[in-house]
Amino acid sequence: MNCRDLSSFLQDYFAGELPQPVATEFAGHLDGCDNCTVFLEQYRRTIVAGRAVLVEDERCEVPEDLINAIVASLRATR
Amino acid sequence: MSQAEQALPDALRAGDPQAFEDLVRRNTPRLLSVARRILKNDDEAREAVQQAFVAAFKSREQFHGESQPSTWLHRIAVNKALDLMRARERRHEDSIDDLLPRFLPDGHHAERFAVWPEPIEEQIDRDRQAASIRDAIDHLPDTFRIVLLLRDIEEMSTEETAQALGITPNAVKLRLHRARMALRTLLADRLRSEAATPLKEVSP
Numbered sequence A: 001m002n003c004r005d006l007s008s009f010l011q012d013y014f015a016g017e018l019p020q021p022v023a024t025e026f027a028g029h030l031d032g033c034d035n036c037t038v039f040l041e042q043y044r045r046t047i048v049a050g051r052a053v054l055v056e057d058e059r060c061e062v063p064e065d066l067i068n069a070i071v072a073s074l075r076a077t078r
Numbered sequence B: 001m002s003q004a005e006q007a008l009p010d011a012l013r014a015g016d017p018q019a020f021e022d023l024v025r026r027n028t029p030r031l032l033s034v035a036r037r038i039l040k041n042d043d044e045a046r047e048a049v050q051q052a053f054v055a056a057f058k059s060r061e062q063f064h065g066e067s068q069p070s071t072w073l074h075r076i077a078v079n080k081a082l083d084l085m086r087a088r089e090r091r092h093e094d095s096i097d098d099l100l101p102r103f104l105p106d107g108h109h110a111e112r113f114a115v116w117p118e119p120i121e122e123q124i125d126r127d128r129q130a131a132s133i134r135d136a137i138d139h140l141p142d143t144f145r146i147v148l149l150l151r152d153i154e155e156m157s158t159e160e161t162a163q164a165l166g167i168t169p170n171a172v173k174l175r176l177h178r179a180r181m182a183l184r185t186l187l188a189d190r191l192r193s194e195a196a197t198p199l200k201e202v203s204p
Helices: A003-008 A010-014 A020-032 A034-057 A064-077 B003-013 B017-039 B042-058 B069-087 B126-138 B142-153 B158-165 B169-196
Strands: none
Touching: A003 A010, A003 A020, A003 A034, A010 A034, A010 B169, A020 A034, A034 B126, A034 B142, A034 B169, A064 B017, A064 B042, B003 B017, B017 B042, B017 B069, B017 B142, B042 B069, B069 B142, B069 B158, B126 B142, B126 B169, B142 B158, B142 B169, B158 B169
């Protein structure tokens, strides 16, 4: 397995879906390749980074005007 | 699920105005965030949320409480936002290729990756950090950005995402992988420029 092969298996790796013979080769390459070790860690942190945005966004203000507009349009729909 | 939420499906199906208004009040802030992330436009996001509630209200008899009301509304809002996005004039889409890792003919990485500084997800200045990540996500081409949003941020399954976008589960997986690799490149660019120009003192 080379670096390109390893990168193509990252999604399956993080989903816990690496089939067995591949998992052994994957671990073998990673053991001897510092660059892929760094890349794998950054791929993981990229996934986590998205969640940080989510948490931040959910603290947003309550849009009273929008809520009132929706309630009014639902009353009109009825 | 709270007692009020358990009683909600019946009240919703019956068209109880108070139950629906409570639902609007509780869910609008979150749904607005979801629609904003997809559409990158506040007016369109508000439109999507309003349309979602009207659609939910009209189809309330089909809601049987097999999922949480909040999940039901989330899926409707995602679909309305996607509809609005598709309705826009089709813009020229940038290629993602420049953001994917390059390999030498022998399969080795063509680039030596610099270790990122402290975990970006634990940095002290969270507001600036979130803004920087959001900006990076917004720079992904839409085809890939939407898949990353639905899978990694909205936490929809591969199958749900495939259904919402009208593509195969395999296409979802391929696009998600490319989107993550491209976002990694964009985050690396931002970390490099932030490291070069520190704007603040880090305090304990």
